Amino acid sequence: MLNLDENSRVAVIGAGPAGTFFSYFLFSMAERVGINAKLDIFESRDFTKPGPPGCNMCGGIISESLVQTLATEGINLPSTVIQRGIDSYVLHMDVGSVKIETPLQEKRIGAVYRGAGPQGIQDAQWDSFDDFLLKLAKEKGANLVSGRVEEILWEDGRPAVKVRGGEPRLYDLLVVAVGVNTATLELFQDLDIKYDPPETTKTFICEYALGKEKIEEYLGSSMHTYLLKIPRLEFAAMIPKGEYATVCMLGKKIDKELAQSFLNSPEMKRCLPPDWDSQQEVCRCMPKINIKGSTRPFGDRLIFVGDCGISRLYKDGIGAAYKTAKAAATTVVFSGISEDALEHHFWPKLQKLERDNRIGKMIFSSVGLFQSFPFARRAILRMVSKEQQNKGMPQRMSTSLWDLFTGSASYREVLIRMAHPFFISRLVWNVMIELWPFRPRKKEKECHENE
């Protein structure tokens, strides 16, 4: 039986959230059972640098459930890391917009920069989220090895890691936490392991420098979400962050043409200053995201956590990194590092996430089909507007959309809520009102930002 012991050495490749959460929780658990583990984190990026050298290419949203879970763990995100506390979201459709507030009206979603911010910043006034987590892991005892990993070897059944210009270092356990936008995953292709990389799709992320005043005036503390009838676009969002707005697009095979048609849409333009120019972004990237997880992200003395293993479809990737990394750390400390131990204790938690993603795909397809009819879009808007005007009534559509767009609940929970007879009957009622030919048509509000 393979177990961690007093002299065990652990290597973690990648110091993004999956790698640092794993390191943090490995030390926390090991400390509780009296194991003094030694752990090296390999990372070639410097998260304190702006632009590509320090960025992990992500929308940078810490979901409501993750903020609460981390607080329960004793990890509170400081205001130097949070670019903006989010307490509401505005749903934009071609038929109008509506602001959805949480019942508690409390800022429980964090907008962050994974690195030091967009390209070209001279003097960043904030801290990187990834660097904040890396510092926590280092405080617990992790040793950072700066450099690019160029070779993975397997010597006498143990993994060895070689960085550029260095000698191979032998370990008892190798944890891979590299994401899907790096060439490091190719290093595992020639090894005799059963790992297969996840399926991915491209997304589009760009940043606009609007200035603090305009961010406050036009976007406020709301995440702006867009459900538009643009082919292949599942969902888009604009997130206020300090002096910048981050725009993210998710869907199928997103390319520059699709991105431009969204950026030039009237729904996007009506939420931004009249002099805003979609061409003047300060930073832009088209990172890949995991849309179907690896079928075997573990082996003897080997674990893949975060995006390179199994993540959450479209939403809360950082939350998925936390869950998979903590599941791995708990398994390693309490059950061992053999393939068998990981199969019985780590793998079921990942399979649960993947099952939930299948439900998520179904929900996004249904929402996409439903919203292709103008009367259906008006019915959704009407239902949400009524709920927001009368906070005493059950917030069925508002809560479902909130959880769907913010990633605050599992897709299974969203499905259960949407399949509730009261939800369906209320939606059917609103559809019937919209289809009633004698209904007086009100002019829809142009934009509801920051009211």
Next chain:
Amino acid sequence: MKTSELGKNFNDGEAIIRQGDAGDVMYEILDGQVEVRQEREGEEVRLAVLDKGDFFGEMAIFEREKRSATVRAQGEVRVLTIDKKILLRRISEDPSLALRILERMSHRIREMDNELVRMRTEK
């Protein structure tokens, strides 16, 4: 409250939770201090002062009892509300999430034991 802060602010003396109320959330102190007071037979007794990084209201998460004490902001305080439903669901998925709460509650029992011993020996 700064735009880059999470949670909710309370002013000096403002009650965050009141004794006798029903409760389905607990709170993490993000900034500042709170005072925990219990009222018995018309008299208010100060039980504790809690600082940044501590939490309160957790008894309502694990019991179905009313709030056992009133918690007021001591100076300006910022707290994060943690929903009972989210927390219990996460604990059912990952029981180790409850370890920090257990450690803190265990620490409080130890403090209460010490206080009890001190009171009995003083008599």
